[in-house]
Amino acid sequence: MVWLAGKCRRVFRVLRNILIVAVTAAAILVLLFRVINPPINVYIASEWYRLGHMKRDWTRAEVFPPYVARAVVAAEDANFCQHSGFDFSSIKSALNGKGRLRGASTLSQQVSKNVFLWQGRTWLRKGLEAGFTVLVELIWPKRRIVEVYLNVAEFDEGVFGVTAAGRHYFGVEPDKITRLQAARLAAILPNPKQRSASHPSGAVRRRTAQILSGEATIAADGRANCFQ
Secondary structure, eight states: OOOHOOOOOOOOHHHHHHHHHHHHHHHHHHHHHHHHHOOOOOHHHHHHHHHHHOOOOOOGGGGSOOHHHHHHHHHOOTTGGGGSSSSSHHHHHHTSSOTTTTTGSSSOOOOOOHHHHHHHHOHHHHHHHHHHHHHHHSOOOOHHHHHHHHHOOOEEEEEEEEHHHHHHHHOOOGGOOOHHHEEEEEEEETTTTTOOOOSOEEEEEEEEHHHHHHHHHHHHTTTTTTTO
């Protein structure tokens, strides 16, 4: 029994040390990406390999008109400024069948997945996503989270980021995107491969109208103050 207890303690120490090293490495990586723009992620690389091409052009947040960020936040995470990475009210609603499961995933969670991890619904990936979300919220300002999201979100086959999407759908540069175009781009999330911003279906048009209203609302009620 003494031998077994000693063995268990040694295993525990090894696991504890591995955890410390892993958390430290993750924190360093998150800190690094606070000031350095992340390179292409696993999903973008896989799509580039599959398609043979990829469109992406990193753009600073201040280049976009302010309503671009507001449209994306209104569409994907309207309470972004009011939570610390996890929207527990949305999670509860989703679990009770009263809301969209997608709606329970915050911008911080989506950025954590898109930048540091891979696509998939395994418990391992979700667990790592939660860990990275905590680190991202602790280390990055809210404005940086939105900026990264605007540059890594997928908008069509091989099209990543709002700049590439604006050129792809409307032939405009990032600083020339109109309010309607911004809402159209936000409206095709989270299924950009099945929706079009330049040839919107009735559902996309209705979603666009909702986003335009939501974007104006969060601008007026202060829910955009943390990133603008």
